[in-house]
Amino acid sequence: MSIEHLHPVPHLTTVLTGPLQQIERHLLDQQTGIESWFRSQWLTTPPPFYASVDLRNAGFKLAPVDTNLFPAGFNNLNPAFIPLCIQAVQSAIERVCPTANQILILPESHTRNMYYLESLATLQDILKKAGYEVRIGTLLTDITTPLEVKLPSDRKIVLEAIERKDNLISLPNFSPCMILLNNDLSGGKPEILEGLEQPVIPPLELGWSTRLKSNHFRQYSEVAGEFANLVDIDPWLIDPLFLQCGEINFMKREGEECLEKNVSSLLNAIQSKYDEYKLDRKPFVVVKADAGTYGMGVMMVHSASEIKGLNRQQRTKMAATKGGMTTTKVILQEGIYTFETWGSAQSVAEPVVYMIDHFVVGGFYRVHTRRSADENLNAPGMQFEPLAFAETCITPELNMAPDANPNRFYAYGVIARLALLAAAREKAELL
Amino acid sequence: MSIEHLHPVPHLTTVLTGPLQQIERHLLDQQTGIESWFRSQWLTTPPPFYASVDLRNAGFKLAPVDTNLFPAGFNNLNPAFIPLCIQAVQSAIERVCPTANQILILPESHTRNMYYLESLATLQDILKKAGYEVRIGTLLTDITTPLEVKLPSDRKIVLEAIERKDNLISLPNFSPCMILLNNDLSGGKPEILEGLEQPVIPPLELGWSTRLKSNHFRQYSEVAGEFANLVDIDPWLIDPLFLQCGEINFMKREGEECLEKNVSSLLNAIQSKYDEYKLDRKPFVVVKADAGTYGMGVMMVHSASEIKGLNRQQRTKMAATKGGMTTTKVILQEGIYTFETWGSAQSVAEPVVYMIDHFVVGGFYRVHTRRSADENLNAPGMQFEPLAFAETCITPELNMAPDANPNRFYAYGVIARLALLAAAREKAELL
Numbered sequence: 001m002s003i004e005h006l007h008p009v010p011h012l013t014t015v016l017t018g019p020l021q022q023i024e025r026h027l028l029d030q031q032t033g034i035e036s037w038f039r040s041q042w043l044t045t046p047p048p049f050y051a052s053v054d055l056r057n058a059g060f061k062l063a064p065v066d067t068n069l070f071p072a073g074f075n076n077l078n079p080a081f082i083p084l085c086i087q088a089v090q091s092a093i094e095r096v097c098p099t100a101n102q103i104l105i106l107p108e109s110h111t112r113n114m115y116y117l118e119s120l121a122t123l124q125d126i127l128k129k130a131g132y133e134v135r136i137g138t139l140l141t142d143i144t145t146p147l148e149v150k151l152p153s154d155r156k157i158v159l160e161a162i163e164r165k166d167n168l169i170s171l172p173n174f175s176p177c178m179i180l181l182n183n184d185l186s187g188g189k190p191e192i193l194e195g196l197e198q199p200v201i202p203p204l205e206l207g208w209s210t211r212l213k214s215n216h217f218r219q220y221s222e223v224a225g226e227f228a229n230l231v232d233i234d235p236w237l238i239d240p241l242f243l244q245c246g247e248i249n250f251m252k253r254e255g256e257e258c259l260e261k262n263v264s265s266l267l268n269a270i271q272s273k274y275d276e277y278k279l280d281r282k283p284f285v286v287v288k289a290d291a292g293t294y295g296m297g298v299m300m301v302h303s304a305s306e307i308k309g310l311n312r313q314q315r316t317k318m319a320a321t322k323g324g325m326t327t328t329k330v331i332l333q334e335g336i337y338t339f340e341t342w343g344s345a346q347s348v349a350e351p352v353v354y355m356i357d358h359f360v361v362g363g364f365y366r367v368h369t370r371r372s373a374d375e376n377l378n379a380p381g382m383q384f385e386p387l388a389f390a391e392t393c394i395t396p397e398l399n400m401a402p403d404a405n406p407n408r409f410y411a412y413g414v415i416a417r418l419a420l421l422a423a424a425r426e427k428a429e430l431l
Numbered sequence: 432m433s434i435e436h437l438h439p440v441p442h443l444t445t446v447l448t449g450p451l452q453q454i455e456r457h458l459l460d461q462q463t464g465i466e467s468w469f470r471s472q473w474l475t476t477p478p479p480f481y482a483s484v485d486l487r488n489a490g491f492k493l494a495p496v497d498t499n500l501f502p503a504g505f506n507n508l509n510p511a512f513i514p515l516c517i518q519a520v521q522s523a524i525e526r527v528c529p530t531a532n533q534i535l536i537l538p539e540s541h542t543r544n545m546y547y548l549e550s551l552a553t554l555q556d557i558l559k560k561a562g563y564e565v566r567i568g569t570l571l572t573d574i575t576t577p578l579e580v581k582l583p584s585d586r587k588i589v590l591e592a593i594e595r596k597d598n599l600i601s602l603p604n605f606s607p608c609m610i611l612l613n614n615d616l617s618g619g620k621p622e623i624l625e626g627l628e629q630p631v632i633p634p635l636e637l638g639w640s641t642r643l644k645s646n647h648f649r650q651y652s653e654v655a656g657e658f659a660n661l662v663d664i665d666p667w668l669i670d671p672l673f674l675q676c677g678e679i680n681f682m683k684r685e686g687e688e689c690l691e692k693n694v695s696s697l698l699n700a701i702q703s704k705y706d707e708y709k710l711d712r713k714p715f716v717v718v719k720a721d722a723g724t725y726g727m728g729v730m731m732v733h734s735a736s737e738i739k740g741l742n743r744q745q746r747t748k749m750a751a752t753k754g755g756m757t758t759t760k761v762i763l764q765e766g767i768y769t770f771e772t773w774g775s776a777q778s779v780a781e782p783v784v785y786m787i788d789h790f791v792v793g794g795f796y797r798v799h800t801r802r803s804a805d806e807n808l809n810a811p812g813m814q815f816e817p818l819a820f821a822e823t824c825i826t827p828e829l830n831m832a833p834d835a836n837p838n839r840f841y842a843y844g845v846i847a848r849l850a851l852l853a854a855a856r857e858k859a860e861l862l
Contacts, residue, residue: 032562035562036563101463132467395514
């Protein structure tokens, strides 16, 4: 067993005397007020069924960069904390569908992505342990007989063809009272799921065919502003700056001027915050497809001139996202350095926090040895090692240092819930 | 580290080929149906805020023998599963008092019982981590200034005098929106708590001044009957037989004949079940004060003649329970052997299961080296070693043996929830 396994919590490479310690100190001191504020928020705006939030921890800043409302990666969570997921699922289903007994999961249309299928098996197991009968359907029309897939973990899952009769979806001998969507609908809303009598949770409107990252971060900015006011910190410390452009066509080089101009404004805005905090770092901007996911259609830009200099290959890469959708809108987001590293190899580590209903149920780090602090660790073909959180995110210890492990994880859970609240407001707006 | 610490789960000394394996097998096979049944029960009859249930595992029979609605012993739970308590408390308070921010705990009037005060400190910590401001009052009128008590665990708690103004209870600078009762009211309902505007949770009616064990076990018998029907087992396998008598006065030897007669009937009834299952054990009966607690006013009887032969000391012991209340009613309950032992010393081990709202959050074993399988391990002055459950009670593993640890713990959680449901029905009847 290597020393890394004995201390399975990444450490910050920056010295924690600056703003992050300030954030963690504030969160800890005002824990009761924060929790009370969250409670009142969930009463007004109920959370989506589940979510995972990618965070970036720059030491001087801790903020979400992506909020996934159809999370995968459940298999990366610490097995010791699966009971928290089970209990949270029970609470969530009691709230959204109290009479549910049979649940149909509708997953992504992957049949060979073992990482995804392992997550799906864990999700099914959590729901079963929570006391539901659970089967897995598929939107792939070429699966007509049940497809059994053996997984590397020695588990197996079965994907079954769904049938629609009137306004109900069923499987043979299975009439689910609730459909749990684990498909982000990048390819659009499937007709077979429209106008169903059964509740589809989360609703179709939360898929990437209607959702926009820019909407999410607009909501997040408002949430972060209210929260920063509550705990008396500069909202920038938890909120990535962003800008948008109108229609973009990377192949035809349409909309490039706006992109260039906005990259430049954003870099300036970041630089002036860096100056304010005396941070000796080079600002960078992340350009992302506004409706994109899976880390596709993403690029890092350090100067406006890089936009003009995009070669054909780079433009092709930006033009299409998952499911072959064309990128017509992008969001320009402040890049946030990752200053958490893990192990003797100083691998970059980025936290992903999981929530079911409004409960923070765990998380893991994406650990990568071959990327640097300003690169995207969630990119196609990207290899990361998942490192499960060693502790839960819900046991703040007021008598320990603000950056002690339980308090670091608590801070992650607070910031992730701010993103969850932004998603809850998005949902309220969309429905 | 001794071998016991490496295998911290007691084992059954009986060979598991008989009825218990049958019970565990049935529970496992019908897990979804069981959970669905519980869900519909909680919708009809909401559970009390919290409870601990003492179980006895005789190998051939698994049943509750006591249900405490003001549980202590939170400090005996596995620290690894405290997050489950935190999350369950959040769910529970959202349901019973969604706007609560400040919570006043009203504990037992013990100021020197360190076991109890350690439990109280853990309970306060759970509520604080759940995001509430929590202070501890006292019903002791001689405490006029805050009493700080240092605990063996190096924590401290502060007991404060409560003040009633109109129909509100407060502490200085503290106006709790909810009062969490952790006092079983053996001494009667305190006048200061009657007719309050604030919710008192659990309600005063669930204290031992109104509650009767015989009511609980009458409700439990009904619940066990319905459940046994659902999972197709003999209800006796999970239900202790019991009988009652009218008014009893141990000192004046009034009511002794009924007691003698009923002990005899009960022993015969147990014997005929033992015969049915070919169990070569001697039946015994437990006589308990009907409104008693803390294991006071309890005796074990192996024949009716023992009742006639009670000496003055034994009668005095039965006549009074906690808080100096006189025993006027008793319940005669089938004694259930404890066939779980722990460690090389073969210490008797009895499970206690904890629930918050309808969530099973953990438990521990009372382990005692100097008692035998047919003695009460929860008696005054009794020394036990708490052994926290090594796993949670909510992860049944269908592909493991029915008596594998996760499934043993799941079975505990199911039977304990049956007792919780009986308490929920008691509560519905009392309010």
